Amino acid sequence: MKKENNLDKITRKEAIQKMGKYAALTAVGTFVILNPLKAQSSSPPDPGGNPFD
Amino acid sequence: MNNNLAPTYKKLFGGYWVLWYSISNTYSVVESSFKNLLDYYLQSETIDSFKANLQPRANAETLLETIDNYLNDCNKTPTPTLNNHTVFDASNRCILKHYIIKGKSIRVNFDSELVLKTIHPALAHLSTELSNNIHTTFDIYLKNESLLLFKDEQLISCVPKRDYHLMQGKFIMQLLCTIHDNEEEDWVSTFHGSTLTDSISSVLFVGESGKGKSTLCALLTANGFDLLADDVSPMLSKNSCIYHNPSAISIKEGAFNLLEPIINTFSDLPIIKFNKTKGPLKYIACTNPKKNFYPCKAIVLVNYKSNADTKLESVSIKTLLETLIPDSWLSPNPLHAKQFLEWLESLDIFKLTYSDTKSVTNAVSKLFKQLNKNL
Numbered sequence: 001m002k003k004e005n006n007l008d009k010i011t012r013k014e015a016i017q018k019m020g021k022y023a024a025l026t027a028v029g030t031f032v033i034l035n036p037l038k039a040q041s042s043s044p045p046d047p048g049g050n051p052f053d
Numbered sequence: 054m055n056n057n058l059a060p061t062y063k064k065l066f067g068g069y070w071v072l073w074y075s076i077s078n079t080y081s082v083v084e085s086s087f088k089n090l091l092d093y094y095l096q097s098e099t100i101d102s103f104k105a106n107l108q109p110r111a112n113a114e115t116l117l118e119t120i121d122n123y124l125n126d127c128n129k130t131p132t133p134t135l136n137n138h139t140v141f142d143a144s145n146r147c148i149l150k151h152y153i154i155k156g157k158s159i160r161v162n163f164d165s166e167l168v169l170k171t172i173h174p175a176l177a178h179l180s181t182e183l184s185n186n187i188h189t190t191f192d193i194y195l196k197n198e199s200l201l202l203f204k205d206e207q208l209i210s211c212v213p214k215r216d217y218h219l220m221q222g223k224f225i226m227q228l229l230c231t232i233h234d235n236e237e238e239d240w241v242s243t244f245h246g247s248t249l250t251d252s253i254s255s256v257l258f259v260g261e262s263g264k265g266k267s268t269l270c271a272l273l274t275a276n277g278f279d280l281l282a283d284d285v286s287p288m289l290s291k292n293s294c295i296y297h298n299p300s301a302i303s304i305k306e307g308a309f310n311l312l313e314p315i316i317n318t319f320s321d322l323p324i325i326k327f328n329k330t331k332g333p334l335k336y337i338a339c340t341n342p343k344k345n346f347y348p349c350k351a352i353v354l355v356n357y358k359s360n361a362d363t364k365l366e367s368v369s370i371k372t373l374l375e376t377l378i379p380d381s382w383l384s385p386n387p388l389h390a391k392q393f394l395e396w397l398e399s400l401d402i403f404k405l406t407y408s409d410t411k412s413v414t415n416a417v418s419k420l421f422k423q424l425n426k427n428l
Contacts, residue, residue, distance in 0.1 A: 028116060029084030033126050034374055036078060036383035040222035040243045043262060043284055045215075049330025051167060052200075052214040 054103070058124040059095050061387060063088075064394045066370035071394060074127045078385035080378055081127055082371045094120045131385075141206040145194035152179040154299050155232045155345075157188040164194035170327045171200075171217050172224055175300040178338030189231045191224065202227075222382070225285050225298065233289070233296055233345065241288040241389040241396075245380035247302070248281040248295045248349065249273055251421045254428065255281050255295050255347040258355050258405075259377050265357030268308040269405075269413065271337050275315045276414045278421075280339040281347060290389055293396050294346035301336035309335065315410070350424040351401040352377070353417075363412040365420065368404045370397065 045051075060072035060081070070088045072081045083091070094117075097103035104113040146162040148169050153159075154176075160183075161176075163169040172193065173180070192203040200220045202210040210223040226243060230236055246259035247270040258266045267283055274280050282298035289296055304312060313319045322335040354368060354376055383393060401424065407413035 028090045028119065029086035029088075031081055031083040031087050031123060032371065032375060033123070034080045034082070034378040036080070036242075036378050036381055037222075038131065038382075039210075039219055040226040040285070040382045041245070041380075042218045042221035042225065043245070044218045045328050046262065046330035049328045050215050050217075051170070051327050051329070052217060 054095070054097055054099065055124060056095055058128045060127070062391060062394055064398060066397070069369060069371050071370060071374065071397070072127075073390045073394065075385075075387055075390070076128045076130055078131070078383065078390070079127045079129075080374060080383075081123075082374055090116065091120060091123075137208060137211045139196070139201060139208050139211060141192065141203050141208070142194075142196075143192075143206075145196075146192065149183065150176075151181055151183045151187075152176055153181050154179050154228070157232055158184055158186055159189050159191070159228070159231065160187050161191045161193065168193055168195060168200070170325065171221055174325045174327075174334070174336050175303060177336065178301055179299060191227070193220065193224070222285065225300065226287075229287050229296065229298065232299070235289065235291075238384075238386070239290055241290050241293065241384055241392050243382045244286040244288065244295075244377065245284070246286050246352075246377070247283045248286040248347075249278045249417075250281045250342050250347045251278055251425070252343050253347070253425050254350045254421070256351045256353055256417070256420065256424070257286055257295065257349050258353050259373075259380075260355035261376065263305075264355050265308075265407075266355045267302050267304060268311065268357070269355055269407070271302050271304060271308075271312055272315060272410050273414060273417055274302075274337075274339050275317075276418075278417070279342040281342050286349075288349070288393075288396070289346065290384075290386075290392060292346065293348070293392055295349045296346045297342055299341075301338045304335045304337060306332045306334070311410070312337075349396070349400070350427075351403065351420065353420075354402075354404040356404060356406045357408065358406050359408050361406050361408045363409060363416050364406045365403050365416050366406075368402055370402065372404070373402045 061075040062073040064071050070083050094103055107113045145164040148163040150161045150173055190205055194201055195214060198214055199211050200214045200217055202220050202223055204227050209227055210220050212219045226237055244257055246257050247266050248255050248257045249270055260266050270280055281295055283300055283302040285298055287296050324333045326333055
């Protein structure tokens with residue numbers, strides 16, 4: 001799940017990719033950790049366009 | 054050691070293992086070499102015995118730290134949700150809408166035009182005159198910067214108003230429970246993606262926002278396929294089938310020109326302005342599929358790319374799950390997690406790159422024929 005309006009922090013996908021590369025350095029193979037949403041959701045709003053702002 | 058942190062389920066898909074951790078409802082995709090190391094760690098009785106057999110020895114600390122951190126990340130306990138005791142307030146019933154869905158009469162009350170726009174445009178094609186024989190009543194209104202959702206005056210969801218997509222997701226879940234006669238606990242998942250059926254089986258189309266999932270599904274509904282679900286594709290535990298979600302397909306402005314000559318009455322559809330970044334939207338109502346549910350035999354990662362040739366290629370479970378899981382709700386029930394993994398095992402997984410409407414229709418038709426041969 002991507003965070004919106006948050007340029008300083010990396011997205012989950014980027015974090016996962018970095019973690020994977022780190023693991024690769026140890027020569028033990030890569031891994032990714034994936035967390036599903038905790039609650040049902042429809043498509044999240046794109047950054048900057050939230051009608052409730 | 055630390056066997057309490059071990060994955061509950063493990064399944065091999067080609068070169069990858071998919072592991073599921075019950076404490077956190079976390080999925081992990083790992084290469085075989087990592088799985089071997091993890092197994093070795095879990096089987097070791099002490100840290101020293103784990104380190105003793107690792108070569109080179111100098112790397113043992115790093116490996117230990119990697120596995121420790123990995124297992125901790127996979128076993129983070131979820132934060133408990135706070136109980137909210139908000140009392141229902143009927144004075145917020147300012148706009149009333151009434152829908153007939155699968156023979157059930159459903160009333161939704163909104164407090165404002167803005168809140169109405171979170172739900173009504175996708176269901177407008179099902180709205181009717183008000184009647185007295187109401188099966189279920191929903192109320193949605195703003196209170197103290199939160200969006201509240203009630204079903205028959207019982208609080209279902211309370212989320213910060215900026216997270217309105219979570220209220221929408223909860224509303225759709227409760228609507229599905231109402232029209233398909235079951236409870237929230239009966240569902241394995243609501244996948245973020247659109248599902249099409251040829252009246253025999255179904256295919257789930259997933260992809261990041263803007264990759265053309267909904268546009269592709271709208272195109273294909275004009276070419277003989279039925280829409281089973283757009284945006285939220287629900288899977289029921291009882292039969293592991295995807296069920297009909299009656300919401301209309303939401304189309305962004307960028308696809309208006311493409312769809313106008315293909316979808317009858319597209320130009321007559323009202324333009325809905327709600328989210329500034331998403332821009333104007335149109336909602337395409339589709340005819341109901343012949344059955345309420347179909348088995349899903351394939352997942353397709355959609356990738357619209359201008360001027361690209363149509364290409365349907367197999368992709369790894371890792372590529373699929375990296376897209377599917379973070380954007381989907383998956384039930385934490387161990388039975389459901391097992392069902393999800395077993396379903397994944399039975400699937401064909403593809404990536405579809407396309408730009409041309411005719412060739413992509415042919416490619417999807419061929420895919421359905423191929424899937425049905427295997428039934």
